Amino acid sequence: MMRKMSSYPIGFTAHDHAQCVKSALAAAQAVCANRGVQLTPVRLRTLEILLEEHAAMGAYDVLARLNAEGLGSKPPVAYRALGFLVDQGFVHRIEQLNAFIACAHPEDAHSPAFMICRSCGTVAEAKAQSGKFAQSAAQTGFQIEQTVIEAEGLCPSCQPQVQS
Amino acid sequence: MMRKMSSYPIGFTAHDHAQCVKSALAAAQAVCANRGVQLTPVRLRTLEILLEEHAAMGAYDVLARLNAEGLGSKPPVAYRALGFLVDQGFVHRIEQLNAFIACAHPEDAHSPAFMICRSCGTVAEAKAQSGKFAQSAAQTGFQIEQTVIEAEGLCPSCQPQVQS
DNA sequence: CGCATCATGTTATGTTATAACACACAACGT
DNA sequence: ACGTTGTGTGTTATAACATAACATGATGCG
Numbered sequence: 001m002m003r004k005m006s007s008y009p010i011g012f013t014a015h016d017h018a019q020c021v022k023s024a025l026a027a028a029q030a031v032c033a034n035r036g037v038q039l040t041p042v043r044l045r046t047l048e049i050l051l052e053e054h055a056a057m058g059a060y061d062v063l064a065r066l067n068a069e070g071l072g073s074k075p076p077v078a079y080r081a082l083g084f085l086v087d088q089g090f091v092h093r094i095e096q097l098n099a100f101i102a103c104a105h106p107e108d109a110h111s112p113a114f115m116i117c118r119s120c121g122t123v124a125e126a127k128a129q130s131g132k133f134a135q136s137a138a139q140t141g142f143q144i145e146q147t148v149i150e151a152e153g154l155c156p157s158c159q160p161q162v163q164s
Numbered sequence: 165m166m167r168k169m170s171s172y173p174i175g176f177t178a179h180d181h182a183q184c185v186k187s188a189l190a191a192a193q194a195v196c197a198n199r200g201v202q203l204t205p206v207r208l209r210t211l212e213i214l215l216e217e218h219a220a221m222g223a224y225d226v227l228a229r230l231n232a233e234g235l236g237s238k239p240p241v242a243y244r245a246l247g248f249l250v251d252q253g254f255v256h257r258i259e260q261l262n263a264f265i266a267c268a269h270p271e272d273a274h275s276p277a278f279m280i281c282r283s284c285g286t287v288a289e290a291k292a293q294s295g296k297f298a299q300s301a302a303q304t305g306f307q308i309e310q311t312v313i314e315a316e317g318l319c320p321s322c323q324p325q326v327q328s
Numbered sequence: 329c330g331c332a333t334c335a336t337g338t339t340a341t342g343t344t345a346t347a348a349c350a351c352a353c354a355a356c357g358t
Numbered sequence: 359a360c361g362t363t364g365t366g367t368g369t370t371a372t373a374a375c376a377t378a379a380c381a382t383g384a385t386g387c388g
Contacts, residue, residue, distance in 0.1 A: 038365080038366080040366070040367085042366090042367075043366095058343085058344080059344070059345080060343075060344075072367075072368075073368090073369095074368070074369060074370085075344085075345070075346080076345090076346075076347095076367085076368080076369080077367070077368075077369095079344095079345065079346075080366080080367080095259035095260055095312065095314070096259055096312055098343085098344060098345095098375095113297055115301055115304070115306045115308070117306075118309070124304065124306070126297070126300055126301070126304075128297065129296040129297065129300075132293040133277055133290070133292065133293065133313060133315070136290055136293075137279055137290070137315060137317075140176055140279070140288065140290075140320070141176070141319070141320035141323075142176065142279045142281075142288070142315070142317055142318070142319055142320065143317045143318045143319075143323055144279070144315045144316075144317040145282070145315075145316055145317040145318070146315070146316045146317070147313070147314070147315045147316070148259065148260055148312060148313070148314040148315075148316075149297060149311070149312070149313050150259075150311065150312040151297070151301060151306070151308045151309075151310070151311045151312075152308075152309055152310045152311070152312075153301075153306055153307045153308040153309040153310070154306070154307045154309070155305070155306055155307075156304070156305035156306065159305075159307055202334080202335080204335070204336085206335085206336075207335095222374080222375080223375070223376080224374075224375075236336075236337075237337090237338095238337070238338060238339085239375085239376065239377080240336085240337080240338080240376090240377075240378095241336070241337075241338095243375095243376065243377075244335085244336080262344095262374080262375060262376095
């Protein structure tokens with residue numbers, strides 16, 4: 001861990017970027033309206049930055065962007081916005097990277113799982129299937145509220161090529 | 165995350181403490197001899213501290229103990245010893261707590277999973293069964309090298325009691 | 329001995345995160 | 359209109375976590 005933070009690309013496959021940003025923002029707006037919470041300018045812009053970057057970013061990198069746009073220059077501003085977005089499920093925290101990433105499936109509540117490429121830094125989100133771990137927790141009487149599942153390894157593009 | 169670090173107890177059930185410390189140390193000594201790596205005084209004492217504490221500890225807490233015994237006072241000393249122990253599999257890092265904990269099953273290589281009580285801070289280690297996540301990673305072509313699985317919740321003792 | 333390797337000691341600094349308090353502003357009841 | 363409450367932002371200061379880089383010592387080997 002602790003490589004120099006800047007930003008890590010997300011996902012191993014191509015997709016329509018402008019479209020996914022737009023729909024994710026719309027979804028977030030709708031959810032916030034439903035829940036009666038405020039998607040303020042700082043919060044909105046923070047989410048937008050993470051969506052546009054489409055990669056895991058450190059809090060201070062997000063802050064630098066906000067600062068460049070006059071939306072706040074001190075750490076608490078970024079941490080508060082990120083905290084809100086994480087609480088609402090629009091953003092996930094990647095523990096191994098001390099970084100944040102816009103959620104790939106903001107529509108439904110879910111526990112995320114991540115695959116992190118140690119070579120190129122790309123992060124892909126999958127849905128977690130708790131399975132046996134949840135069962136064994138239940139057996140010991142432990143009541144799970146939230147899970148962190150992160151795999152580190154090599155993404156398809158970064159694996160050593162086989163000779164043809 | 166980010167509660168004040170000090171030390172978190174481990175495990176939800178009672179056990180013979182002196183015995184488990186002793187056998188873990190013996191196992192570590194044997195493994196190091198096998199591998200031709202040195203379990204130096206700082207490393208040995210660091211492991212011993214984590215085993216005795218039997219809880220997740222922050223690097224600076226470990227350092228404070230080492231320092232009290234004249235074994236080193238600067239952060240790199242603790243981080244290096246902890247790094248060695250993690251590399252050898254005698255200690256695990258808990259990402260959500262930025263903390264370290266002696267391994268409960270040092271004999272065999274394994275990927276650990278943890279249950280962390282958000283109320284009392286107790287940490288229990290289980291063996292991870294990767295199952296479906298590993299499969300879905302394989303499908304996307306991602307090659308997993310290491311996994312982090314941590315559940316936060318309430319341990320049996322901290323759950324609200326039911327009226328009898 | 330000369331040299332390589334591994335471990336430790338130390339300085340300095342980098343990176344991540346929060347506590348605490350001040351202020352702005354909208355919503356509400358009176 | 360007025361105060362009150364809740365929520366969000368601005369700011370200062372500091373805490374907590376982690377490593378780069380270089381110096382020193384100890385061990386083993388040709």
